[in-house]
Amino acid sequence: MEVTSYRSETAPVMTSVSKWKKRIPFIIAYGVLGLTTLPIILMYLWLLLSSFSEQMKYGFIPVRFTLENWKFLWTSVEHGGSELPSIWTATWNSFVFSGTLTILEVIIGVMAGYALSRLEFPGRQALMKTTLLLHAFPSIALLIAVYYILNFMGLFDSLWGVVLVKTALQIPMTAWIVKGFFDDVPWDVEWAGLIDGCSRLKVWFTIVLPLIKPGIAAVSIFSFLSGWSEFLLLYTFILSDENVTLASYLQRLISDPNLVNYGLLSAVSLFYMLPVLLFFIFTQKSLMQVSVGGGKRV
Amino acid sequence: MGSVLKRWKLPAVMLGPFIILISLFYFLPVVLIAILAFTSMDSAMRWDFNGLANFQKLVTDPNIGVVVKNTIIYVGFTLLFNVFFGLALGILTTYFIQKESVGLFFRTIWMLPRISPPVVYTLLLLWFFDPSEYGVLNSLRALFNMPPDKWLTTHPMTAVILANGLIGASFGMIIFSSAIKSIPKDLFYAASVDGASQWSVIKDIIIPAVRWPLMFVTLWQFLSLLTSYEYILLLTNGGPLFESEVLALYSYHKAFQNFEFGYGSAISLVLVLIALIFSALMWKWFGMKKMMGSSRIE
Numbered sequence: 277m278e279v280t281s282y283r284s285e286t287a288p289v290m291t292s293v294s295k296w297k298k299r300i301p302f303i304i305a306y307g308v309l310g311l312t313t314l315p316i317i318l319m320y321l322w323l324l325l326s327s328f329s330e331q332m333k334y335g336f337i338p339v340r341f342t343l344e345n346w347k348f349l350w351t352s353v354e355h356g357g358s359e360l361p362s363i364w365t366a367t368w369n370s371f372v373f374s375g376t377l378t379i380l381e382v383i384i385g386v387m388a389g390y391a392l393s394r395l396e397f398p399g400r401q402a403l404m405k406t407t408l409l410l411h412a413f414p415s416i417a418l419l420i421a422v423y424y425i426l427n428f429m430g431l432f433d434s435l436w437g438v439v440l441v442k443t444a445l446q447i448p449m450t451a452w453i454v455k456g457f458f459d460d461v462p463w464d465v466e467w468a469g470l471i472d473g474c475s476r477l478k479v480w481f482t483i484v485l486p487l488i489k490p491g492i493a494a495v496s497i498f499s500f501l502s503g504w505s506e507f508l509l510l511y512t513f514i515l516s517d518e519n520v521t522l523a524s525y526l527q528r529l530i531s532d533p534n535l536v537n538y539g540l541l542s543a544v545s546l547f548y549m550l551p552v553l554l555f556f557i558f559t560q561k562s563l564m565q566v567s568v569g570g571g572k573r574v
Numbered sequence: 575m576g577s578v579l580k581r582w583k584l585p586a587v588m589l590g591p592f593i594i595l596i597s598l599f600y601f602l603p604v605v606l607i608a609i610l611a612f613t614s615m616d617s618a619m620r621w622d623f624n625g626l627a628n629f630q631k632l633v634t635d636p637n638i639g640v641v642v643k644n645t646i647i648y649v650g651f652t653l654l655f656n657v658f659f660g661l662a663l664g665i666l667t668t669y670f671i672q673k674e675s676v677g678l679f680f681r682t683i684w685m686l687p688r689i690s691p692p693v694v695y696t697l698l699l700l701w702f703f704d705p706s707e708y709g710v711l712n713s714l715r716a717l718f719n720m721p722p723d724k725w726l727t728t729h730p731m732t733a734v735i736l737a738n739g740l741i742g743a744s745f746g747m748i749i750f751s752s753a754i755k756s757i758p759k760d761l762f763y764a765a766s767v768d769g770a771s772q773w774s775v776i777k778d779i780i781i782p783a784v785r786w787p788l789m790f791v792t793l794w795q796f797l798s799l800l801t802s803y804e805y806i807l808l809l810t811n812g813g814p815l816f817e818s819e820v821l822a823l824y825s826y827h828k829a830f831q832n833f834e835f836g837y838g839s840a841i842s843l844v845l846v847l848i849a850l851i852f853s854a855l856m857w858k859w860f861g862m863k864k865m866m867g868s869s870r871i872e
Contacts, residue, residue, distance in 0.1 A: 301772040305670035308662075313683050316740075319698045320686060332708065388592035397585035403593075409857065410600055414801030414849040417822060417842045420829045421603035421610065427619070444599030451592060476584055505691035508804045512830060526693045527808070530700065538701060538708070545694045556689055 327543035345539035349547070353529070353540070361517045363547070366525040373435050373510075373521060374503030380443045381450050381499040382492060388447070389454025390480060394466070410448035419512060426513060433515045442509055446502065450495055457491035458484065497555055504551055522548045607846065610839035617833035628840035637816050637824070645820040647731060648738075648806075649799045655739035656795050657788065660746015665780060667747070668754040669762075681751065684744045696808040699737050700726075730810045730818035737805050746791045753787045754780055793856045797849055821845060 322332075327345050329338035353360045391397070392404055422441055423432070431437025461484055469479035485492075507523040514524065526544050614624045632638060663684060667677040687695055702710045703725035712722035726733055757779065765775050781788075803823035806812065812819035812827065819827070822845055829838030 302670055305666050309666050309671070309680055313680055316683055316686060319702070322701070323694075323698065384591045384595065387588040391585050391588035391592075395585045395588065397582065397589075403589070406596075409853060410596060413600065413853065414797060414846060415600065416803075417801045417825070417845045417849070418600070418603035418607055419826065420835055420838050420842060421606035422599060423829070424606055424610070424619075424835070425598065425602060440595070441599055444595040447592060447595055501689065505689075507692045508807070523691060523693050526697070530693065530697055536704075536706075541697055545697055548691060549694050552689055552691065556685075 323542045323546055323549075326538050327546050329539070332538065342539075345537075345543040346547075348540065348544060360525065360528065361520050363522075363525065363544070365518065366520050366522045369435060369519060370504060370521040370523070373439060373506070374500045376436075376439045377442055377446075377503035378496050378500045380439065381446055382496050384443065384447055385450035385454045385495065386485070386492065388451040389456075390458050390484070392451060393455040393458035407448045407452055411452065415445050416508070419509075423513065432513060433519065435514070435519055435521075438506075438509050438513050439503075441513070442503060442506060446499060450499065453495060454488070454491065457488040461487050501552055501555055604846065607839045607842050610836055611843040613836045613839075615835040615839075617835075619835075624836070628837050631837060632840055632844070637819075640816050641819050641821055641824050644731065644816070644818060645800070645822075648735060648818075648820050649796065651735045652738045652742060652799055653792065653795055655735065656742035656746055657792055659739065659743040660791065661750050661784070661788070663743060663747040664750030664754055664784075665776060668751045669775075669780060677751070681744075681747060684747055687740050688744045692804055692808060695741070696737075696805065699733070699809060703733055726810055727814050730814065734806050734809060734818050737809055738799065741805070742795055742799070745795065749787045749791055750784050753784045757783045789859065790856075793852060793859075797852055797856075801845055801849060 325338040326332055328341055328343070330340040330342045330344065332338060348363050352362055392400070392407065426432045426437045426441070429437065431440070465483060465487070466479055469483045470476070474482070505523070506521075507527065510521050510524055511527065514521070520528075526541075526548055529541060529544060611628055612623055612625060614622045614627065663681075667680045671677045671680070690698075701708075704710070704712065705722060705724040705726070706712065707716055707722045709722070709725070711725055715722065761779050762775065765779060770778075801822050803820060803826060806818060806820060806823055807826070810818045812823050821841060825838045825841035825845065828834045828841065
């Protein structure tokens with residue numbers, strides 16, 4: 277009797293100790309992840325809090341709620357003695373820039389992706405190799421030459437010029453991703469259409485294209501967001517105020533040494549990031565898949 | 575003759591815009607850079623050939639020593655940070671955290687810096703390193719009664735490496751976590767039945783399985799770190815003086831700040847050549863030919 281009671285008391289303790297021992301690596305794992313991830317969460321939380329408060333105690337504890345920082349939405353902002361252009365001009369320009377980029381990229385990418393995936397033509401292998409190589413090519417090192425070309429074409433300081441450059445820089449990647457989507461469409465679908473007497477182009481447009489709609493949607497979102505976030509090209513190739521985009525607008529505010537108003541800065545940042553955050557929340561899964569499966573298939 | 579035309583028409587139409595874009599903004603710039611590097615072009619945009627003068631200037635440039643040293647430190651340490659941290663995140667969020675939703679949550683948070691527009695991300699870092707008592711680091715120092723430090727002036731290189739490292743880590747994380755997910759579960763079960771320690775699971779199962787992704791990420795990140803300077807431009811602009819100036823940014827500054835297009839091109843040409851050599855290596859090691867099946871129609 278005594279023996280059994282002894283057993284029943286110690287046995288659970290023994291198992292829980294060994295269980296704990298087994299769990300230690302997992303606890304450490306959670307700890308490390310939590311510790312490294314927390315600062316990131318806090319930073320973005322700060323962005324939100326700081327934009328709605330009058331002042332931040334010790335830099336990160338919000339004091340008193342205010343909408344003062346969001347005034348830039350209806351009045352213009354002073355910057356180094358001169359007025360910044362309206363935020364709505366910048367928003368419209370950013371929208372036009374990203375929208376045009378998306379349309380161009382999707383149309384050109386879908387056409388090229390189909391050709392690379394399904395058509396037989398001389399130089400196909402060479403073109404595919406080039407497309408893949410351009411992925412890794414340090415295009416940003418070529419800005420000087422791109423500047424010369426834009427200047428020559430009379431497209432310097434024009435949003436259209438930068439749209440063309442940005443499209444070109446992204447198109448090898450997009451074409452390659454779209455090629456992947458077309459590769460997944462069974463050949464039987466196309467053969468069936470051809471046997472029914474459709475032309476190749478018609479089969480493509482009416483049968484194959486609808487099949488890769490989800491892929492096209494993902495690519496569109498991807499390219500819109502990358503246009504919306506673009507900074508370097510716009511900073512380098514756009515000078516005039518009427519062509520200002522949100523990225524340059526925010527950068528000008530940040531680089532003003534006389535104005536370190538984190539309230540205003542974080543409000544503008546949040547406003548600028550809004551589409552990115554929305555897209556990210558709603559499409560996060562498909563975005564992750566594109567950047568894994570489609571981006572670089574290795 | 576007619577049939578030849580017919581055969582060529584569809585690929586030509588589909589690939590036309592794609593080929594025009596990549597010729598205009600990849601091939602032409604490469605040729606232009608290679609020619610510009612041998613001229614003394616400045617803001618007057620005249621083609622005055624001066625032989626190897628730019629390269630002589632490059633070798634004797636009083637700043638080149640510190641710039642090259644910075645480039646090596648920047649690329650080396652950021653690469654280490656990216657690859658190791660990316661691998662750690664990948665292992666932690668896929669192997670140690672078995673619950674897919676929790677792993678996904680952490681990975682999503684880590685994607686935030688990557689999807690944030692560069693200007694917004696820089697603002698967060700500027701606030702983090704703010705020289706006044708309101709910066710994050712200085713608030714923490716104030717807790718221990720230490721005076722605020724001008725982080726971006728005293729430790730510009732560390733800040734730059736950290737900024738790029740946080741972004742680069744998520745790239746590795748995505749690639750590695752999908753590689754780890756594709757390891758057959760049986761291997762892990764077998765290991766745990768055999769009583770293998772966590773460390774030996776990592777060392778003997780996970781690391782060998784991600785060997786190729788590891789090499790790929792290292793090379794890919796090497797290429798992009800060597801030629802990208804967007805975040806440095808925004809965070810420190812190479813300063814103070816030349817303390818965080820890297821080769822790619824030096825070329826940018828020479829061209830777009832001092833308007834020495836010829837000299838800037840010479841520096842870019844050196845970078846492009848290094849990048850091309852490493853792209854060729856990448857090509858050879860990763861045998862990308864297997865991804866290019868031939869067309870099965872016609």
